Amino acid sequence: MPTPDITPGAPCWIDLMTSDTDKAQQFYGELFGWTFESGDQEKYGGYISASKNGKSVAGIMKKDEDQAAMPDVWSTYLRTDDAAATAAAVTANGGQVYMGPMDVPEQGHMAMFGDATGAAIGVWQPREMKGYEVVAEPGTPAWHELHAKDYAAAVKFYQDVFGWDTDVMSDTPEFRYTTLGAGDAAKAGILDASAFLPAEVPSNWQIYFAVENTDQAIGKAVGMGATLVQPAEDSPFGRLATLADPTGAMFKVVQDLGQGGQDQAGEGTAAGA
Template identity: 75%
Template sequence: MPTPHHSNGAPCWIDLMTSDTEKAKAFYGELFDWTFETGDQEKYGGYITARRNGRSVAGMMQKQEGQANFPDVWSTYLRTDDARATVKNALEHSGQVYVEPMDVPEQGSMAMIGDATGAAVGLWQPGEMKGYELAAEAGTPAWHELHTKDYAAAVTFYEDVFGWDTEVMSDTPEFRYATLGAGDDAKAGIMDASGYLPAEVPSHWQVYFAVNDADASVEKAVSLGAKVIDGPEDSPFGRLATLTDPTGAMFKIIGATS
């Protein structure tokens, strides 16, 4: 499959903040057939790049002192030509800054913000590192989805800050959903989660990974220490399951319908 084209405002990278990088590498390496490369400690803080078939698909980093109270989590990064300008724009549209823009030597620039509904999302301004090099095939990122408690505010935020051209897939009280782009060209989704997210769970992004066989992947993940939160079950888009990895980070898988 050709390298994905990462347009401005669209997801271009994912990474895992984990309390145990060795356990994470063992789990995802076995589940998704990933290999790993650890970056220079001084330049890159030991950031780990995950590869499938030699091409980058995700990152991992060890939680630092002071982050122990934060859950292990997968994060989505949206592409931008200017991380500092995007952060400024986000602040002007009711966003927050969690990590100020910072340069990653030779690779690019990153930041972490909270959108207008409190969901954390990363920014990536590419240098040499353009983003993940494989997508929508087994063991690679397949979809990115915001579950938000304030659907209207979220849609407006991503339109205003990231220039999203949104397409409404459904707008009923039972199911409100909009996408970045339309049809097969859609890059990400926004779901109204106000009816099901518990009060203590904030709005958040979720990452989907493609698999060849959802049921077999769930069985394998559980054997490696994962827990099943939901599914697997058929949907109009594929067979879905939600899991947590051995240290509690949530992710989704999607395969062909049975």
């Protein structure tokens, strides 16, 4: 199984904020083959860890009452060595602190920010919990992609706040795309989404999960109550689709990842956007 190369500034974790943790476990357990373990209620608020073949891949958390009006959502977390310093850098570079650094006993520190384009992005400062343990295998995270309404501001923000060493994959009016790292070493992407994101939809991070067969995954997901948001389409890097789970949280699937799968997934999503 591919082991993620989690360097500072790179994606290291994902979690789902959901209105129904039982339904989420049933859905993702069946779709991706995940198993689950609930954390101590007092220490971790009932946070649920999801694993694939014994390796940590994601978390699930129930929304509390003051979050009830918010949509269910998947979040990406970037690795940081100092969550407090990152919070200061976010503010200094046009972002917002949605939730300041919070200690997760024994595991690490987490925080949630809004970037300079309004997209929510989390950070994780690890102690015992280093991040997800497998990527780019069926049923695991394959790629992370920011759909930005202000592409230039987004690229600069992640360069300045998270120290991203970026590579411009494409820079045409029809398709602008920048990656964290280059080639097979790329770990995430930023897409100029200004031409297609509706006015009411803010910039947002998207998570892609690897699957063995996109069309079969769609059929299975829809049969369990998911909604097909964007039908399957082929790209040079895989077959892609967008779904919403039974409570509305959106995610993407991608088929046929090979060596350098994280990068291929990202380029494929961009090509198919």
